[in-house]
Every structure is written in C-alpha cells, then in structure tokens.
Amino acid sequence: QVQLVESGGGSVQPGGSLRLSCAASGFTFRNYHMTWVRQAPGKGLEWVSTIKSVGTTSYADSVKGRFTISRDNAKSTVYLQMNSLKPEDTAVYYCAVPSGVRGQGTQVTVSS
Secondary structure (H helix, E strand, C coil): CCEEEEECCEEECCCCCEEEEEEEECCCHHHCCEEEEEECCCCCEEEEEEECCCCCEEECCCCCCCEEEEEECCCCEEEEEECCCCHHHCEEEEEECCCCCECCCEEEEECC
16 A cells, blocks of 8 residues: 655754655555645645656745755655745645645744
8 A cells, every 4th residue: 555654854943954755655656746745733734846757846836946846766755855944834744645645744843
C-alpha cells in the first residue's frame, strides 16, 4: 500500500531555511504527481506545491519564489526546500499523492 514518510521539519527563526523530505513506497513513484500541503493551527489544509511526473512544478502564491519542490525518482523521494521562512509558514507539512493519501506530517515552526 502507499506509504509516505515526511521528515526535516523543525523550529527556525524568520528568514531561515528548512528542507523537507518525503520518502515514498508502495507504488511506482516516477509515474505520480506529488504534492505538498500544509495545515496551520486551527485552519484547513492548504495546497503548497505540486511536481508532476514529468517534472513540471507549480506553487501557491504565498510561497512562490521562496519554496522549491523537487523529486528524485531513483530514491522515490520528493523534497521541499523552504527559504525566507515567515511566521505564517508555521504548519504541519504533508506530502500527498493524487488519491489524497498523505503521510503523518512534519511540524514546521517559524518564530523569533
């Protein structure tokens, strides 16, 4: 079955950087679009970024220019490089497949 395991979260000051990873298994990774979503405290899920199977990327306006999504098909892993972090980026970050299956999430906290 599909399994997604996120890692790389933590606490950083505004302006800092983090790199999230999502290790996937149970499906043919290279054939699937992969998405990052996040959920801030008390709010609903928010789409962050998607990378298609062919490598095309898209971003929410709130993160465009600061976040970069990438994938390594040989490692069945998708990444989210997050730079110039802001307090409003504080959330649990999940990777997801098109069916909606998500991992357990990784917490990102941006605070001074």
